[in-house]
Amino acid sequence: MTERRAEFANAPESVARARAFVTACLPDADGPLRFIAALLTSELATNAVRHTATTYTIAVAADDDEVRIGVGDASSVQPVPRSAGLDEYDGRGLKIVDALADRWGIDPGVSGGKQVWVVLYRHVERPGWS
Numbered sequence: 001m002t003e004r005r006a007e008f009a010n011a012p013e014s015v016a017r018a019r020a021f022v023t024a025c026l027p028d029a030d031g032p033l034r035f036i037a038a039l040l041t042s043e044l045a046t047n048a049v050r051h052t053a054t055t056y057t058i059a060v061a062a063d064d065d066e067v068r069i070g071v072g073d074a075s076s077v078q079p080v081p082r083s084a085g086l087d088e089y090d091g092r093g094l095k096i097v098d099a100l101a102d103r104w105g106i107d108p109g110v111s112g113g114k115q116v117w118v119v120l121y122r123h124v125e126r127p128g129w130s
Helices: 014-024 031-051 093-100
Strands: 002-008 056-062 066-073 103-108 114-121
Touching (some): 031 056
Antiparallel strands (some): 056 066, 066 114
């Protein structure tokens, strides 16, 4: 499994760069997988920007069977999925992650932070994403 990493500033405009980094790491992935990877990256990077005051790192690991994307930051505050009301602007990010990722989780970071990660299987048909 090959892995690439990049660090991003804690700024809203970094989310687009994080998405571009992830899609550039997946040149051989099909369109639906790249789209979902970019969407999940947006959700996790946005959470890192909004809920921490630290830079964040994106790690992308891929092999023939799966793609793993991790977003790590130095904050010890753990993300918690919540149920947003119909009239609320935000609060759906981790629900989207849960719905679209084949697996996801949170690992403790080396220096007290954390990494939120998602796994997408390459050989899964994703109806409606063609």
